[in-house]
Amino acid sequence: MDYSNLEEAYKIELETNPAPWSKDNFFSSFEVGHNSIVCKKDHKIIGFLIFSLIQNESHLLNIAVLEKWQRKGSGKMLMNAFIKQSKVLGARKIFLEVRSKNTNAINFYSKFNFMKDAIRSNYYTGSNPDDAVLMSLDI
Numbered sequence: 001m002d003y004s005n006l007e008e009a010y011k012i013e014l015e016t017n018p019a020p021w022s023k024d025n026f027f028s029s030f031e032v033g034h035n036s037i038v039c040k041k042d043h044k045i046i047g048f049l050i051f052s053l054i055q056n057e058s059h060l061l062n063i064a065v066l067e068k069w070q071r072k073g074s075g076k077m078l079m080n081a082f083i084k085q086s087k088v089l090g091a092r093k094i095f096l097e098v099r100s101k102n103t104n105a106i107n108f109y110s111k112f113n114f115m116k117d118a119i120r121s122n123y124y125t126g127s128n129p130d131d132a133v134l135m136s137l138d139i
């Protein structure tokens, strides 16, 4: 993802996330140097993934695919690229948090052999409260 993609990617965030990142969060994530990957179809962004690397740990911060392109393998391409880049950058483990009610995403992560490590109760607050499921994958 580069700066010119941010607006386009943020529209996907608004469409797919019931509690989306604010535009400020989205743009400042880019500015602080988080890594990001996009998936394009006909030069248009249809999905993105954002991650940060701390020593040998890679943290999946956000992933989304436009609804009309879901279940067509874009998420899988993003995840495979993410795992590969994380390894190349020296990570040995990937961590993520997902809403417990987001069974689609939990199924998606399980397909890549992510394991459920713990539940963080009432982690998500606001209008759409939920517990967080903490998942990880050794790479």
Ligand SMILES: CC(C)(COP(=O)(O)OP(=O)(O)OC[C@H]1O[C@@H](n2cnc3c(N)ncnc32)[C@H](O)[C@@H]1OP(=O)(O)O)[C@@H](O)C(=O)NCCC(=O)NCCS
Pocket: 016, 017, 062, 063, 064, 065, 066, 069, 070, 071, 072, 073, 074, 075, 076, 077, 097, 098, 099, 102, 103, 104, 105, 107, 108, 109, 111
């Ligand atoms: C999670 C998400 C990124 C997956 O992207 P995608 O492009 O639909 O995923 P893929 O088509 O590559 O699916 C790969 C595999 O994951 C699993 N999977 C994906 N979506 C699933 C769903 N809705 N229900 C059950 N399993 C699912 C399947 O095993 C699938 O393989 P299959 O289609 O051969 O059965 C997408 O659903 C999304 O953008 N969701 C909204 C945003 C979100 O919840 N992000 C996660 C925040 S933590």
